[in-house]
Amino acid sequence: MEITVVGGGYVGLVTSVCFADMGHRVRIIEIDPQKVELINKGIPPIYEDNLEEILKKNIGKNLTAQSDYQFIEKSDVFFICVGTPPQEDGSANLRYLSQAAESIGQALRDSTIFQVITVKSTVPPGTTESVVIPAVIKSSGRTKDSIGFCMNPEFLREGRAIKDFKNPDRIVIGGNSDIAIQVVRDVYSGFSAPTITTSLKAAEMIKYASNSFLAMKISFANEIGNLCKKLGINVYDVMNGIGYDHRINPYFLNAGLGFGGSCFPKDVMALIRLAEKNDLDPLLLQSVIAVNEKQPNKIISLLKERIGSVSGKRIAILGLAFKDNTDDVRDSRAIPVIQSLLDEGADVVAYDPMAIASMKIYYPDIQYRNTAGDALDGADACLVLTEWPEFRDIDTCFDRMKSRVIIEGRKILSIEGVEGICW
Structure with a gap:
């Protein structure tokens, strides 16, 4: 055709x-x-x-x-x-x-x-x-x-x-x-x-409803993860256990920093506004966004619990894209994390396999490195924000840090001594 x-x-x-x-x-x-x-x-x-x-x-x-x-x-x-x-x-x-x-x-x-x-x-x-x-x-x-x-x-x-x-x-x-x-x-x-x-309208709604439901699963996993963190429970064990239920399935239950990208944040907000224009109060959808907006603050809080004030500290960021295998940084959870660090006077050094050029549009003045090891060199702490598979193989590079404080926003590392935002 x-x-x-x-x-x-x-x-x-x-x-x-x-x-x-x-x-x-x-x-x-x-x-x-x-x-x-x-x-x-x-x-x-x-x-x-x-x-x-x-x-x-x-x-x-x-x-x-x-x-x-x-x-x-x-x-x-x-x-x-x-x-x-x-x-x-x-x-x-x-x-x-x-x-x-x-x-x-x-x-x-x-x-x-x-x-x-x-x-x-x-x-x-x-x-x-x-x-x-x-x-x-x-x-x-x-x-x-x-x-x-x-x-x-x-x-x-x-x-x-x-x-x-x-x-x-x-x-x-x-x-x-x-x-x-x-x-x-x-x-x-x-x-x-x-x-x-x-019908035309139903097809349009299917798209919005699909993305909103997936975003809801992520925020649900994060809310349970935040509670698991307080109770000393591994949220990944919990999500693995409930994911075997065929009514739930294991997809989009990875607790962490929350969702970003070009679709989920935009589509959930658009559905909220559409509901409000029709005199409805979409409480569940509003909560999906609220939980997602709070998650990046939690990794900053964890970081300050470990190293105190971040002012003047060298913080390595591994991962800038909103997810692995893309160079897209639209609504990436790395953006609010980096902004919070800069607002508090941190020295940010970042690495991503694909998304450095994309993030330079937002933050042209922070330091970027060509390898994870170079980003970690002399760092007071490291925040892992994207689940790139190559990060799973990093080991001795963390020895290049000034102090070995490593916090994950996405569960990808395979080394000991790492704390996660929800685990």
Whole structure:
């Protein structure tokens, strides 16, 4: 099929290369000309495991990128994958979505074939009906029955997105007609995962509810972990024990610093604001955020219990990305930790295998090192904030510290004498 993907960011690029690898002919529209140039050279502008390999395999063959909306009028399906960043109050900013819908409509003015506009961006329930459909119809001048509309949420984990795309738990397609849904079904032909077809609003809510539930599991594990810490219980033993219950399962029960990234904080807050706009008081969702915001303070408190004032102390930070196997630092729990240390006069030295360049945007003036050992050199204490597998093998490097005070925000180290935020 002929597919146009609007947005060459994380979701858009992963979606594009995977569809192209399936044999579809894919065109990416990305307004940033530098990203377009990189993509067309086979260089992904983001890090994601296996992404570069698949991009190079398909670019220039059945995959291209451009910065305008030319030559897309014959596409069978459009996937809108633009960002919906949070506004100041936490609600979703739909400006980019509206602009994309209007631009697609203008490009389809002279088209005479049935085409399907599919939203893959995470949007509040009702957005496709209230924003996308009116924008496309108005700017295209076409009738509603000549264009189909669907919502096809993504469930990709950063660092494992290619694997998740090719091996989905389920495929969710919400649509305004059976014909539109069938077109999107055909795009995914060959997948063995169950396909759930719903209304547009239900598909939009499935995405929000999924992310909010996973965030809730993390905050639940952290709240239990904080209590276990006080009682001298290993929270990982507890979570392992409850995770065997098939009604719960073991995923997203790793207690620690909390959740970050581009999805969970943003989506939970957007759902909170949506509930409040509908005169509801979402107590559980509010608590999920409250627990998450407090967790970074606990590692700072533990640190001060061990070394006293951090003013003038050299604190090594291992791990800057919000999780392992990505260079993404958006809403990383390392950010509030570093900020607290700087506010109290600490000398921060940091290392991350992938995310140093990304964190320099936030903190250009702290010291960065190329190895964990160099970051640990002469440190008064070390905080481990990301569960990078390579940290598991660190041993003698900790001997380079001035004092061997090591506190984990993520349970990854395999050495003795380490304290954890929740264990």
